[in-house]
Amino acid sequence: MPDSRYIGRFAPTPSGYLHFGSLVAALASYLDARAVGGRWLVRMEDLDPPREVPGAQAAILDTLERYGFEWDGPVARQSTRNDAYAAVVEQWLRSGLAYACTCSRKQLEGSNGIYPGTCRDARHSPENAAIRIRVPELEYAFVDRVQGEFRQHLGREVGDFIIRRRDGLYAYQLAVVLDDAWQGITDIVRGADLLDSTPRQLYLQELLGVAQPRYLHVPLIIQPDGHKLGKSYRSPPLSAEQAAPLLVRALRALGQQPVAELSNARPADVLAWGTAHWDAARIPRVATLEEASL
Numbered sequence: 001m002p003d004s005r006y007i008g009r010f011a012p013t014p015s016g017y018l019h020f021g022s023l024v025a026a027l028a029s030y031l032d033a034r035a036v037g038g039r040w041l042v043r044m045e046d047l048d049p050p051r052e053v054p055g056a057q058a059a060i061l062d063t064l065e066r067y068g069f070e071w072d073g074p075v076a077r078q079s080t081r082n083d084a085y086a087a088v089v090e091q092w093l094r095s096g097l098a099y100a101c102t103c104s105r106k107q108l109e110g111s112n113g114i115y116p117g118t119c120r121d122a123r124h125s126p127e128n129a130a131i132r133i134r135v136p137e138l139e140y141a142f143v144d145r146v147q148g149e150f151r152q153h154l155g156r157e158v159g160d161f162i163i164r165r166r167d168g169l170y171a172y173q174l175a176v177v178l179d180d181a182w183q184g185i186t187d188i189v190r191g192a193d194l195l196d197s198t199p200r201q202l203y204l205q206e207l208l209g210v211a212q213p214r215y216l217h218v219p220l221i222i223q224p225d226g227h228k229l230g231k232s233y234r235s236p237p238l239s240a241e242q243a244a245p246l247l248v249r250a251l252r253a254l255g256q257q258p259v260a261e262l263s264n265a266r267p268a269d270v271l272a273w274g275t276a277h278w279d280a281a282r283i284p285r286v287a288t289l290e291e292a293s294l
């Protein structure tokens with residue numbers, strides 16, 4: 001059923017090049033949008049200049065083009081959105097929902113990544129401090145289209161989390177929620193490594209009074225040696241010559257059943273086939289590269 005109200009997005013971070021795992025996420029978000037006649041946007045999550053690899057933005061967009069992806073409208077860049085992020089942080093600081101934290105890494109050792117609330121009522125100046133948002137002692141839950149129900153108790157499992165870093169850079173959790181709302185994103189399709197960020201994002205959506213999108217977290221791709229395929233260690237960049245066979249392989253990782261001849265087709269034809277045959281109900285919760293291979 002065509003749903004022209006659907007707005008999806010692919011939101012790469014230019015801290016590296018596209019790898020097979022990011023291709024799977026890009027492909028799933030693209031096909032899920034196009035299969036219902038929806039829009040598909042690309043947003044460059046260039047929030048963190050020190051971690052940006054020079055040339056990565058251009059390389060990512062070039063790879064997407066060579067793989068046949070066509071996005072709607074201009075590419076949005078988070079680096080142009082600092083005023084919007086700052087306004088929200090200011091507002092939450094003023095209302096007391098957010099506060100400055102001066103804890104050093106060393107001071108936070110041993111708390112298992114769950115902030116113990118040390119600076120909650122210390123009234124530190126926001127200059128030269130990280131800014132954290134208070135979380136409620138509540139569980140946030142949602143039903144993912146692939147991963148099923150996911151719940152997390154923000155107080156016990158996360159703690160007050162950072163929305164602006166000490167170096168002044170805005171946190172992913174804040175920027176992603178503001179930008180998804182600003183761009184009117186109805187459906188978030190992304191890698192399962194972000195499943196456990198989602199409850200924090202639901203909480204921020206609630207604070208902002210914005211609509212909650214639908215979520216579909218595509219399987220993590222597990223290498224035959226059991227390692228997760230990701231940016232944490234060097235995954236090979238995607239080669240342009242291999243576009244069609246790698247798209248076919250990505251379709252298989254998503255549980256789709258592409259016909260073998262597609263590997264010799266043009267990338268745009270693979271995407272057209274994928275759009276016409278897209279069945280999100282077939283997506284597995286976890287995929288290994290072996291299963292996914294040609």
Ligand code: GLU
Pocket residue numbers: 011012013045176189190191194
């Ligand atoms: N920029 C994030 C990444 O590349 C994805 C953010 C998202 O899809 O919400 O991992």
Ligand code: ZN
Pocket residue numbers: 100101102103117118119120
């Ligand atoms: Zn602190």
